[in-house]
Amino acid sequence: MMRTSAPVAAPGPGAWEELVTTALLGTDRRALPAGVPGGRAPSALLDAAAVDTVRRRAGLRAAPARERPEPAPEDPRPALPEAAARRLAMLLADRPGAGGGGRRGTAPDLIELLPQWLAMANAHGYAAPPETLPALLDAARARTDLRPAALAFAGPRALWLARLNPDWRFALRAAPGGSAALPGPEDTDRIRQLWEEGLFAERVALLAAIRSRRPAAARELLAATWATERAEDRLMFLDSLRTGLGPDDEPFLEQALTDRSRNVRATAAELLSALPGSxxxxxxxxxxxxxxxxxxxxxxxxxxxxxxxxxxxxxxxxxxxxxxxxxxxxxxxxxxxxxxxxxxxxxxxxxxxxxxxxxxxxxxxxxxxxxxxxxxxxxxxxxxxxxxxxxxxxxxxxxxxxxxxxxxxxxxxxxxxxLGAAERAEWVAGFIAAHGLSEAFQLLGVCAVPWAAPLGRAVVDALNIARDAGSYPWSFSGVMGLAERCLDPAEANRLDGLLAVPDEPEDASPGAGGYWAEAFQRLVTTLRLRSAMAEELRGG
Incomplete structure (x- = not known):
């Protein structure tokens, strides 16, 4: 017959540390917290440690079961094509730093293609596959620049999930009231309630959303509580008036010029100065x-x-x-x-x-x-x-x-x-042709994507000139990374002649030719991958 040890009482606070100390010193030198004597002490120590280990691993005390959550809402948007869904899973599985640093080789940087993929998917109006929602929310949590596009693609089910996981609470803050839809224009009671009772982030999002659709209604909503708002809140709310700014806003902004907060006064003055007739x-x-x-x-x-x-x-x-x-x-x-x-x-x-x-x-x-x-x-x-x-x-x-x-x-x-997108691209292309790429990185960042053909040709030609001149290749890595994301994929075939390792001038950096060949190979591979992504999203 198997012998069982006597039940062990539940340890109190700090009991685990006591058990560890007793085990280190030995039960013959230190009594158990419960005072178990003699030969039973070693087995009682192990029993107590086992019980406390289970309790520590469980993490939560037993409690009544919660109510079952409501089912996730339906997403009426069309499903992703199968090939596009597989591509999304690949993009979400990629993690920054997986390559361990150093030279990037010829493989595309998948995580940098995710924003572009999301923009294209949203343009098509697709719904996110349910199984990808946790990874989408994790990606949006890690990168704030992804949040607008990722949450738009993830849809109402992402908000349903966010209510169940504190790590995804940012998604609720990004949507007024934590819901998928803003109250309709006729639902004035719900708008008023959310404005008066919502969290600050919810109120900012609500005001911005209404301002984008009905500027006067947003201004009237703000004016109704303006006198009772904190100075830092007034500043954030006032900033939302940049959207749809017009002459009708002048009386409210003139009143804000007398605000007791200097920052509020300065913002009101800036907005008024943007109205030439004020x-x-x-x-x-x-x-x-x-x-x-x-x-x-x-x-x-x-x-x-x-x-x-x-x-x-x-x-x-x-x-x-x-x-x-x-x-x-x-x-x-x-x-x-x-x-x-x-x-x-x-x-x-x-x-x-x-x-x-x-x-x-x-x-x-x-x-x-x-x-x-x-x-x-x-x-x-x-x-x-x-x-x-x-x-x-x-x-x-x-x-x-x-x-x-x-x-x-x-x-x-x-x-x-x-300036308009075409004029902007033409000016930057001329700047690159005249001055090279060393100062162009900041200017390229304001050009529309994909780059217009003249700008794309100017960038590729300048990179080719830098390569042939034996220039230090790593100084162009930022421009090369931009080109991977911004060049028109149709330019890929023009780059085939740049894939060979060039002859290195005597004064070139050692190994520069191999780096340039790798970089152009990665550029071509990335452009063709972007082309394939677009085709997959079209259902081709």
Missing amino acids: ALAARMAERAAACVAVDPLRGTPTLVVEAPHACDPGMERDGVVPKAPAGRGERSWWLGQLLEAAPLGTWSARLGGRTPQEIVALPVADDWQGELHAAWCRAAVRQKDAQWARALLGTPAAPEAGGPGALSLAERAKLLGT
Whole structure:
């Protein structure tokens, strides 16, 4: 007959540490916490350790069963084609860093193709396969840039899952009320309840969604509770008015100019300055016009600048920050803010009817050109003025002494964002042809994907020139990675001639030829994979 040990009482807090200490010292030197004596102590110690081990592994105390969750909602969208579903599983299975660092070889970087695959799948209106939802949510949790596209593709079932797993709670914050659909325009009671009782993230998402469909309704919703909101919340809510900004928003924004929060006042002033017909824009135009003029006494027409000597209360109310950053002169700081907020249409009338191109080409006295052009650049971006953006960008082949060389790469990238996709790509292609790829990475990032044919050819030609010149290959890895994601897949056949290992010049980096061959092979392989992905999503 098998002998069984006596039942062991449930250990209290810290019991496991006591058991470990007793085992290390021995039961003859240290008694069990329960005080079991003599020869039974060793087996009692093991019994107690076994019980506590099971309890620790279980992790939860026994409790009444919860109610069974409601079934997941249906997703009415069409199912993915079978080949596309297999491809998605491959993309989700790839993890960053799996290659262990070093040279990437010729294999495509699958995780970097996932955003593009999701964009194409959403354009087709497909539903995510249910079995991929956990991996999709994990990917979106790890990469915030994936979240909008991943959650749109995952659909209502992802939100159902997110309620069951705290790790996926971000998905609930991304959807107003944690539901798949926003309350309809007629459901004013539900909208009002969510606005008054929802979490901050839910309220931000709700306001943004309503603003995108009905700007006036969103503004009225915000105005109803504006006086009771915290300053940091008012700032976030006010920022949502950028979408659909129009003249009807001016009275509300003028009221916000008197807000007790400086950041709220500054944001309201920025939004008003983006409305060229606003009263604030007119006030700023008058102030800015008093600071810049054409000197009639010089033989060559020259712009002269007289920066403000003080920041008066009216300027401060209209969003001018009086205290300059460290290392910046106060007068130039105030001037820049006035010029940035003044409507760009001010300057043609003020400066003799000249066009933006003629104004930008004028010499500027006393080293004010950099300050003046940088402020006009910010104004062109804020006001989305393509004519001024073209004038400030100049021709892409202009030397560093003038034209685009007067502005930083970051400023040029922002100016390019005001142009149409085709014009943007043409300008960057010209810049690359004139200046090479060393400074083009930031400019390429603002171009529409896939790159237009002239831009794609300019990038490939510049890479080929760098390879033939024996340039240090790793310095072009960023551009090569962009090309893998952004070149038109139709360009793959043009690259076949670049796959051979080139002869290395004497002054080339050792092994550079092999690296270039690998990089072009990876580029061709990735382009063909992207082409196959698009065909799979079309059901081909």
